[in-house]
Amino acid sequence: MSKYLLIMRGTDESNAAMLAGIEEMMTATRRFIEDMVKAGVLLAAEGLDDPRQGVVVDFSGEAPVVTDGPYGETRELFGGFFLLDVASKEEAVEWAKRVPAAPGAKIEVRRVPGSDEVPQADG
Template sequence: MRVMVMVKATEQSEAGVMPSEQLLADMGRFNEQLVKAGVMLAGEGLHPSAKGARVRFSGKDRSVVDGPFAETKELVAGFWLWQVRSLDEAIEWVKRCPNPHEGPSEIEIRPVFEADDFGEEFTPELREQEQRLRDQLERN
């Protein structure tokens, strides 16, 4: 199963406070363990929400809201995409992770939808299209 592992933002990360050299080194070692174990598929830190935007949908209308966004506890400061056998395995990996921020921190783990999760609505034609796109992404 694939899981998205999200490092929640803090007031400090939203203020643009960069991680210490020690934290960068600790995270580098942790990421090495993930790669060597065949768990890590991707992972990146994110700039503060002040540098981002949101696009809101209302029917056919679209509106853009520039950051920063007020609810820090709802924001993501970084992410990993992991391939694991179970949610429990992902939890065990996160428990080994260095604390991503000075002080209290939170990391959220969410399973990624797989084709079979969509049932009959995900027709053979849609599955074929999905596979073509995945193949194209791998070639790029």
């Protein structure tokens, strides 16, 4: 088994569409989560607060600079995630295809490497 992160990415437009049908979206999302729990693949699932409530810590200069949200010209915002434990990337993709999402949203599928795959410092 491998861990995969399904990252929910939305635009201002897809987020507005989701909010317009929030009751239906929440019902569909609860059903989706129940399906993942029944299948034994869900490890965690969380949504994130409005991006205007966040900050960005930018390490481009000599000292980190903190900027309040929203993030200027960002076209896609990370809105939440599902962490799955599945047999393959293909299985993760099949779950990603079932995520209740508004038109224009995207789901990024990324494998989470095991601790034995992370480079270790010598010494």
